[in-house]
Amino acid sequence: MSRNVRIVPDHPNLSSVPLQxxxxxxxxxxxxxxxxxxxxxxGSDAVLELISKFQKAGKWVAAICAATTALVASTKKxxxxxxxxxxxxxxxxxxxxxxxxxxxxxxxxxxxIVTSRGxxxxxxxxxxxxxxxxxxxxxxxxxxxxxxxxxx
Numbered sequence: 001m002s003r004n005v006r007i008v009p010d011h012p013n014l015s016s017v018p019l020q021x022x023x024x025x026x027x028x029x030x031x032x033x034x035x036x037x038x039x040x041x042x043g044s045d046a047v048l049e050l051i052s053k054f055q056k057a058g059k060w061v062a063a064i065c066a067a068t069t070a071l072v073a074s075t076k077k078x079x080x081x082x083x084x085x086x087x088x089x090x091x092x093x094x095x096x097x098x099x100x101x102x103x104x105x106x107x108x109x110x111x112x113i114v115t116s117r118g119x120x121x122x123x124x125x126x127x128x129x130x131x132x133x134x135x136x137x138x139x140x141x142x143x144x145x146x147x148x149x150x151x152x
Contacts, residue, residue, distance in 0.1 A: 019046055023053035027133050033065020033088065033118060041070035045077075052078035055112070060132055062114040064125050066091045071113065072098045083110040088118045123148060 011017045041047045051074035068087035084101035086108045096102045106121045116125035131139035
């Protein structure tokens with residue numbers, strides 16, 4: 001625990017999430033990265049439908065690292081809009097071959113979708129989500145004490 005902040009999930013696992021109404025109850029869907037997790041997301045109809053519901057409701061969807069492939073899989077299955085995204089380099093070709101615009105920027109924000117490259121960009125990813133949901137002032141309030149480097 002840092003600064004007396006404890007993070008406790010509302011739902012300990014996917015099976016406890018009310019999937020039919022999650023897009024109404026939450027402001028953003030965040031897909032964590034990692035190849036095994038991304039593969040599981042892509043193989044889960046429930047996750048792909050959840051992504052689609054968030055997008056159709058005009059809510060934010062964020063994916064980091066290989067999890068960007070779940071956006072691709074959801075769009076393929078539920079006919080969502082393709083945007084400009086980034087991801088871990090290991091899945092870049094898969095994303096490009098699916099017809100998405102690809103950027104090598106550390107963070108890409110396009111049409112309520114936030115994507116990032118991997119573990120080295122996780123703090124920037126998190127702060128970008130905070131800014132999208134709560135505004136730049138809140139991002140600065142949180143990011144300022146972290147003493148983040150402007151450039152790596």
